[in-house]
Amino acid sequence: MIKTWLTETFNIKYPIIMAPMFLVTNEEMLIEAAKAGIMGCTPALNWRSPEDFEEGMKSLKEKCPGPFGINLIVNKSNVHLKKQIEICQKYAPDFIITSLGSPAEVIKKCKPNGTKIFCDVVDVKYAKKVESLGADAVIAVNSGAGGHAGPTPASILVPILQKGCNIPVISAGGIGTGSGLLSVLALGAEGVSMGSPFIATNESGVSQDYKDACVEYGAKDIVMSTKISGTPCTVINTPYVQKIGTEQNLVESLLSKNKKIKKYVKMLTYYKGMKAVENAAFSATYKTVWCAGPSIEFIDKIEPVSAIIERIVKEYGEEKEKFLSKDES
Numbered sequence: 001m002i003k004t005w006l007t008e009t010f011n012i013k014y015p016i017i018m019a020p021m022f023l024v025t026n027e028e029m030l031i032e033a034a035k036a037g038i039m040g041c042t043p044a045l046n047w048r049s050p051e052d053f054e055e056g057m058k059s060l061k062e063k064c065p066g067p068f069g070i071n072l073i074v075n076k077s078n079v080h081l082k083k084q085i086e087i088c089q090k091y092a093p094d095f096i097i098t099s100l101g102s103p104a105e106v107i108k109k110c111k112p113n114g115t116k117i118f119c120d121v122v123d124v125k126y127a128k129k130v131e132s133l134g135a136d137a138v139i140a141v142n143s144g145a146g147g148h149a150g151p152t153p154a155s156i157l158v159p160i161l162q163k164g165c166n167i168p169v170i171s172a173g174g175i176g177t178g179s180g181l182l183s184v185l186a187l188g189a190e191g192v193s194m195g196s197p198f199i200a201t202n203e204s205g206v207s208q209d210y211k212d213a214c215v216e217y218g219a220k221d222i223v224m225s226t227k228i229s230g231t232p233c234t235v236i237n238t239p240y241v242q243k244i245g246t247e248q249n250l251v252e253s254l255l256s257k258n259k260k261i262k263k264y265v266k267m268l269t270y271y272k273g274m275k276a277v278e279n280a281a282f283s284a285t286y287k288t289v290w291c292a293g294p295s296i297e298f299i300d301k302i303e304p305v306s307a308i309i310e311r312i313v314k315e316y317g318e319e320k321e322k323f324l325s326k327d328e329s
């Protein structure tokens, strides 16, 4: 067991959150995470409709043997947000991670039912804002993260946030080894939120090609693309990504700056990009747009969720011993 604010608050063995991943995380992964002594989180958007989401919540409440969380995208792109908040109010997941917008409504409606609210932040200004709104912890999304990474490395971001606000800091990005976990706990984080290493697991429902790519490619193959959602997002630099490029073309970027139509251009880019990612995640296609972060570097085979957790925890113990013996010598 490793004791931190996260483990004490949720009564889990290890201070690790399986991070929410669009199209990737699912009920089975959350159940396996709980069995292995951590807790998983999944986007409400991974269920196709609010009705499916409600069924999913009922099922998780019944079957998950430990705490679990739901991720809510709290900006205008999420047309189901109102309904998703109502469902979270009704079923009270153990925690919610908010991303890409203001958590105010979620905090107001879901916190009174006992759900802890964690908010994605990339700088101290926003961390202070969510703290003043009543967030229970911040998820410090650093420059090594998969998905929409922040601009700052963990070694800088965690201490800045720890000093700048009074709520616990959970570090997200780049963890896939025991030494990684040890290092961010040493920096003052109360836990980690870890996504990319769990893509290539037996339990994840994405295609074999996507999982194989996470094994075969490494940190050097991750690039930022604005082609997908309009906002920079990490993808594997496959031959297809190289062919289409990672920047919006001139017409797209001019249109997305035009005041009158930019809202619609953004929506269209987002819709087209998400469709491409969805097709690549579930079917065999040459249009290989796979979202993943540099921490796929640490994955060398497809294995159960539990095996990844066991390995990281074992390595953590060994690295800690090594570190302590360095200190004594």
Ligand SMILES: Cc1cc2nc3c(=O)[nH]c(=O)nc-3n(C[C@H](O)[C@H](O)[C@H](O)COP(=O)(O)O)c2cc1C
Pocket (backbone or CB within 6 Å): 019, 020, 021, 022, 024, 043, 071, 097, 098, 099, 120, 141, 144, 145, 146, 147, 148, 172, 173, 174, 175, 193, 194, 195, 196, 197, 291, 292, 293, 294, 295
């Ligand atoms: C494939 C993929 C999909 C993601 N989808 C979401 C999402 O839907 N919502 C969200 O808040 N974060 C999302 N993220 C970010 C993760 O929650 C987390 O911050 C990130 O994975 C941490 O970095 P790591 O991949 O190095 O562990 C996604 C990340 C990946 C790799």
